[in-house]
Amino acid sequence: MKIVDARVIVTCPGRNLVTLKIETDEGIYGIGDATLNGRELAVVAYLEEHVAPALIGRDPSSIEDIWQFFYRGAYWRRGPVTMSAIGAVDMALWDIMGKAAGMPLYKLLGGKSRDRVMVYGHATGHDIEGCLEEVARHVEQGYRAVRVQCGIPGIASTYGVAKKAGERYEPADSSLPSENVWSTSKYLNHVPKLFQAVRERFGDDLHVLHDVHHRLTPIEAARLGKEVEPYHLFWLEDCVPAENQSAFRLIRQHTTTPLAVGEVFNSIHDCRELIESQSIDYIRATLTHAGGITHMRRIAALAELYHVRTGFHGPTDLSPVCMGAALHFDTWVPNFGIQEHMPHSEEIEAVFPHAYRFEDGHFTPGETPGHGVDIDEALAGKYPYRRASLPVNRLEDGTLWHW
Numbered sequence: 001m002k003i004v005d006a007r008v009i010v011t012c013p014g015r016n017l018v019t020l021k022i023e024t025d026e027g028i029y030g031i032g033d034a035t036l037n038g039r040e041l042a043v044v045a046y047l048e049e050h051v052a053p054a055l056i057g058r059d060p061s062s063i064e065d066i067w068q069f070f071y072r073g074a075y076w077r078r079g080p081v082t083m084s085a086i087g088a089v090d091m092a093l094w095d096i097m098g099k100a101a102g103m104p105l106y107k108l109l110g111g112k113s114r115d116r117v118m119v120y121g122h123a124t125g126h127d128i129e130g131c132l133e134e135v136a137r138h139v140e141q142g143y144r145a146v147r148v149q150c151g152i153p154g155i156a157s158t159y160g161v162a163k164k165a166g167e168r169y170e171p172a173d174s175s176l177p178s179e180n181v182w183s184t185s186k187y188l189n190h191v192p193k194l195f196q197a198v199r200e201r202f203g204d205d206l207h208v209l210h211d212v213h214h215r216l217t218p219i220e221a222a223r224l225g226k227e228v229e230p231y232h233l234f235w236l237e238d239c240v241p242a243e244n245q246s247a248f249r250l251i252r253q254h255t256t257t258p259l260a261v262g263e264v265f266n267s268i269h270d271c272r273e274l275i276e277s278q279s280i281d282y283i284r285a286t287l288t289h290a291g292g293i294t295h296m297r298r299i300a301a302l303a304e305l306y307h308v309r310t311g312f313h314g315p316t317d318l319s320p321v322c323m324g325a326a327l328h329f330d331t332w333v334p335n336f337g338i339q340e341h342m343p344h345s346e347e348i349e350a351v352f353p354h355a356y357r358f359e360d361g362h363f364t365p366g367e368t369p370g371h372g373v374d375i376d377e378a379l380a381g382k383y384p385y386r387r388a389s390l391p392v393n394r395l396e397d398g399t400l401w402h403w
């Protein structure tokens, strides 16, 4: 089998999504998600100029060699643009090989390690009462695990909180970056009260999670981890920026709250120290941004040695293609922890028909050969690209801050 075409499809059914479609001389094609939120066209250019032409004529079953060609062979290694492009190629090749073998991807990877994949949903509210209502709505829908993000008294707007009750929040909310204001002290005083109220209302069985979006220093994160210990969080996510991997050792020394990190990671080198020093419990890197299935398998295998489990990133800014492939990976990977789930809009679901299904707080990937997600190109073509940016965050005195 030979690759005869590799094309990039950009569509914006409410938000920008980038898909790579690789076609073969045997009529089998595969698709991969290449969406890098707020930087979509950078990946499109990388794919169109440097990757797609070099794919033509290759054997799509040489998945490892093609991965090495674009990673090791590129000289300029790593980074979100390169690794998202490689991730899309890799996902599409695994899709092709699944279709050629007549097997769902999880079987190609080694078969089921579990019957279904637990996911967590997102509850957000402007105040604690609003959050509790949203948690209740998720529990009614069957979720066993809910991430809870709350507006902070005295802060006008906080990233990660929906503008209106019951709505989804959109990460890239305007053409150029909008601005939020941040106060660490107000935040740290509020969050323990939120989780106290969640436990009082919903009891001990619901898994609850929280995302700090990289906004604390290590000692502040240690304080937060300690103060929420009585509420037994499933995890505390991205409590500090992770460029400095050794910072997590300090947090770890102070708290038993489980730590998750890595949705912005692209490579095993971004998390090697975090994993080997057993400073984290969950690794959040996912297929699109961390070089596809081929590379994510290496990260998961390293993580397994150190009791670290997977907790893949799964926001709406990753397309259903990534979600489908991730659910197969989650079904197979021995050290699975949890999968994030932000539901896509109806428009997006229509552009990407898929085999995965939600039931009772869990997903199953389906039995369709490959990753089980397709793209309706005619429908995709009706939604042209629109520039959208992620916001920035400033302290109350105007200092630009972490997210």
Ligand SMILES: O=C(O)C(=O)C[C@H](O)[C@H](O)CO
Pocket (backbone or CB within 6 Å): 037, 171, 211, 213, 263, 313, 314, 315, 317, 340, 390
């Ligand atoms: O889903 C999460 O945990 C996020 O933090 C979402 C990110 O902010 C979003 O994907 C940025 O594009």
Ligand SMILES: [Mg+2]
Pocket (backbone or CB within 6 Å): 211, 213, 237, 238, 263
């Ligand atoms: Mg996050």
